[in-house]
Amino acid sequence: MDGCFQVECSEGGQSDTASDDEAFRSEVDAFLEAALTDELREAGRETTGLKSSRMACADWGDKLRKRGWIAPSWPTAYGGAGWSAAQRLYFENACAEQDAPILMSSGIRTIGPLIIAEGSSDQKARYLPPILSGEHEWCQGFSEPHAGSDLSALSLRAERDGDDFVLTGSKIWTSFAQHATHTFLLARCDPKSSKGDGLVFLLVEMDRPGINVRPIKFIDGEYETNEIFFDRVRTPAADRVGDIGGGWRTAKQLMAIARSNNTTTGLLRRALRAAQRAVAEQGDADSDLMSCLASLGQRVHEFEALEARAAIGQLGVEPAPSSSVLKLLATELHQAITELCIESAPYSDFAQAKYFATRAATIYSGTSEVHRNILARAIGCP
Numbered sequence: 001m002d003g004c005f006q007v008e009c010s011e012g013g014q015s016d017t018a019s020d021d022e023a024f025r026s027e028v029d030a031f032l033e034a035a036l037t038d039e040l041r042e043a044g045r046e047t048t049g050l051k052s053s054r055m056a057c058a059d060w061g062d063k064l065r066k067r068g069w070i071a072p073s074w075p076t077a078y079g080g081a082g083w084s085a086a087q088r089l090y091f092e093n094a095c096a097e098q099d100a101p102i103l104m105s106s107g108i109r110t111i112g113p114l115i116i117a118e119g120s121s122d123q124k125a126r127y128l129p130p131i132l133s134g135e136h137e138w139c140q141g142f143s144e145p146h147a148g149s150d151l152s153a154l155s156l157r158a159e160r161d162g163d164d165f166v167l168t169g170s171k172i173w174t175s176f177a178q179h180a181t182h183t184f185l186l187a188r189c190d191p192k193s194s195k196g197d198g199l200v201f202l203l204v205e206m207d208r209p210g211i212n213v214r215p216i217k218f219i220d221g222e223y224e225t226n227e228i229f230f231d232r233v234r235t236p237a238a239d240r241v242g243d244i245g246g247g248w249r250t251a252k253q254l255m256a257i258a259r260s261n262n263t264t265t266g267l268l269r270r271a272l273r274a275a276q277r278a279v280a281e282q283g284d285a286d287s288d289l290m291s292c293l294a295s296l297g298q299r300v301h302e303f304e305a306l307e308a309r310a311a312i313g314q315l316g317v318e319p320a321p322s323s324s325v326l327k328l329l330a331t332e333l334h335q336a337i338t339e340l341c342i343e344s345a346p347y348s349d350f351a352q353a354k355y356f357a358t359r360a361a362t363i364y365s366g367t368s369e370v371h372r373n374i375l376a377r378a379i380g381c382p
């Protein structure tokens with residue numbers, strides 16, 4: 001892979017030998033070169049959101065599974081690749097450079113690692129293998145109509161009845177719930193509680209009677225998010241992670257895992273390559289566009305250096321503010337790149353779809369304002 005900010009791939013940044021890192025990179029490059037067909041590369045290039053087409057994801061997922069690389073962050077004991085943070089970063093960037101499809105599986109990136117860290121042995125046995133095989137797909141049921149940025153205001157009710165909880169209420173903006181076999185969600189199990197107290201973190205099968213998924217269509221016609229309605233849905237109380245009443249702590253742990261699992265330079269590299277193509281297709285592009293492209297390329301390179309240092313714990317700040325810095329910089333830079341795409345190719349369907357898709361990036365996983373608040377608090381503002 002050319003032009004990559006090089007970090008040592010061995011765990012904690014302490015490379016045993018430079019040749020180990022070199023061997024890892026060569027192995028990844030050779031695999032991608034051989035495994036990515038023209039169709040898969042095309043699907044990767046055409047992706048405007050966080051996931052490639054389902055067909056491309058299935059095909060690419062199968063190849064990664066056979067190679068043992070479907071779950072880069074999972075320990076090998078659970079069927080993962082067992083890679084260090086720096087190795088994962090290299091892999092994500094190499095996939096971006098080679099136009100691999102984007103998988104972005106919630107099971108592999110968020111709930112799987114949480115179950116590995118906190119789940120019971122029964123949950124590990126029941127849930128981890130079907131996540132790896134692709135049989136189970138998960139969605140995240142956190143936001144509600146009156147609980148987005150202020151998530152702890154959520155009110156989905158979980159009433160205890162024998163060995164079950166009975167769920168009543170709704171969730172909103174749930175990405176890919178239309179394909180999900182399971183959802184992990186937060187519900188209020190103590191009706192007298194408020195804020196982060198009295199919550200439970202549950203693993204729920206989507207085909208339970210009383211669950212109804214309704215699509216939300218975006219302004220550009222895309223369909224990715226949903227409302228989920230729960231009408232007295234019975235679900236086993238044993239299918240929770242963490243203590244009854246301690247759901248908020250579990251949710252915070254899940255978010256920390258999700259952030260540490262996600263590397264975003266790959267997405268920026270893909271967007272930059274799309275902008276380069278859009279400018280190149282113009283023929284004799286004007287010098288303002290070229291200079292804008294060069295400056296965005298420089299910013300991606302700087303972001304990559306920052307993300308690489310964060311991945312191996314070298315930023316010297318706590319994980320929470322450092323992930324807010326990365327989220328803010330990456331999503332706002334992503335938007336700037338897609339603005340250049342639109343300027344270069346205003347009538348391109350791809351440029352328009354990508355522009356709309358990245359508008360949402362400064363809303364989901366915490367809005368830019370919320371992350372700025374976190375940073376303000378981290379530097380001691382009242």
Ligand SMILES: Cc1cc2nc3c(=O)[nH]c(=O)nc-3n(C[C@H](O)[C@H](O)[C@H](O)COP(=O)(O)OP(=O)(O)OC[C@H]3O[C@@H](n4cnc5c(N)ncnc54)[C@H](O)[C@@H]3O)c2cc1C
Nearest residue numbers: 140141142143148149150173174175360363364365367369
């Ligand atoms: C494409 C997309 C996919 C999503 N996928 C999921 C999903 O899979 N699962 C899930 O649970 N949720 C999902 N969400 C929901 C997302 O997490 C929320 O939209 C987000 O947290 C914001 O909440 P809200 O929409 O209720 O806006 P609000 O919280 O009502 O915010 C409205 C505006 O007020 C600002 N604001 C709010 N509070 C403050 C404050 N204290 N200081 C300054 N400004 C503030 C916000 O920044 C925003 O600009 C998704 C959202 C989108 C757009």
